[in-house]
Amino acid sequence: MSETSQAGTKPSRARALAKGIVDIVSILLVVTVAKTALAEPFYVPSGSMEPTLMIGDELLATKFAYGYSTASLPSFVSLPQSERLFGALPKRGDVVVFRWPGDRSQAWVKRVIALPGDHVRLERGTVFINGEAATLTPDGIGQAENEDGSQAPAARYIETLPGGRKHIVFKLTAFNPLDNMSDTVVPAGHVFVMGDNRDNSADSRVALKAGGVGMLPTANLIGRVDAIVGSWDLGMKNQPVWTWPKGLRLSRFFSGVE
The missing domain is CATH 2.10.109.10 (Umud Fragment, subunit A)
Known part of the structure; x- marks a missing residue:
């Protein structure tokens, strides 16, 4: 009776392991497809x-x-x-x-x-x-953050591109190459x-x-x-x-x- 029980347990464990692997692979595939397509x-x-x-x-x-x-x-x-x-x-x-x-x-x-x-x-x-020129409208002074965590004052402008799209830009200096x-x-x-x-x-x-x-x-x-x-x-x-x-x-x- 003990031998029969052990024989039945091994296939069950194998099936559970296989199912676990399939589940993990399926999840990885879903994540990969989502990150690729969406x-x-x-x-x-x-x-x-x-x-x-x-x-x-x-x-x-x-x-x-x-x-x-x-x-x-x-x-x-x-x-x-x-x-x-x-x-x-x-x-x-x-x-x-x-x-x-x-x-x-x-x-x-x-x-x-x-x-x-x-x-x-x-x-x-x-x-x-x-x-056609994109318009720059002054919008005060902001703070530009550097990678080291320090900050520098920056002039803010509202830039309007031909076609009407608007966004904010920073200018750190009056003249730049x-x-x-x-x-x-x-x-x-x-x-x-x-x-x-x-x-x-x-x-x-x-x-x-x-x-x-x-x-x-x-x-x-x-x-x-x-x-x-x-x-x-x-x-x-x-x-x-x-x-x-x-x-x-x-x-x-x-x-x-x-």
């Missing part, structure tokens, strides 16, 4: 998109907005660039997450300023698209992106070989940033652990991105 969270490590995005923000990138390519795979998967399926262009003013062309394992976030075929130039910090750029045509299959912290952003104004983005291939787009799902002040990391909850920026939790 949305994926990303963390903001730098201040290049301040004040729209802050260091320590957790973003949610909607992936179906622009179609799918190998860039749409979860961030831990890095494959060569491919064409997009069900592709759609971003709109001017969209905040996007993309694979940096210099290292596709890195995800960067910037704002789309110009689309394929657009003429874009900068004069003294003002963006011109197809000859990136404030001027000669007229350039955005090539087919590319977009021109900039950071909202205009004096602290390596973007399409900076060539790829110089550490910037250059013209961004649309195949590198991961998704559109629609929301901030969480935020924590990284300046708290040097404080005692029991004070870390004070660094939660609750007002930014589940907030939209303009």
Whole structure:
């Protein structure tokens, strides 16, 4: 009787183990498919998109907005660039997450300023698209946060792009080498992106070989940033652990991105 009981237990344990493995694999597949097809969270490590995005923000990138390519795979998967399926262009003013062309394992976030075929130039910090100037309306003084937790005063402006999209930008200095750029045509299959912290952003104004983005291939787009799902002040990391909850920026939790 004992032998019969033991013989019956072994297959049961094997079936339970097999079922457990299948369940784990199924969960991983569901998560992978969801992160590939629907949305994926990303963390903001730098201040290049301040004040729209802050260091320590957790973003949610909607992936179906622009179609799918190998860039749409979860961030831990890095494959060569491919064409997009069900592709759609971003709109001017969209905040996007993309694979940096210099290292596709890195995800960067910037704002789309110009689309394929657009003429874009900068004069003294003002963006011109197809000859039309984006308007800059002064909006007081803000505080730009650095990666070390320190802050610096920054002039705030409301920038209105041709077409009417509005967002806030920072200017740290009155004059910056990136404030001027000669007229350039955005090539087919590319977009021109900039950071909202205009004096602290390596973007399409900076060539790829110089550490910037250059013209961004649309195949590198991961998704559109629609929301901030969480935020924590990284300046708290040097404080005692029991004070870390004070660094939660609750007002930014589940907030939209303009």
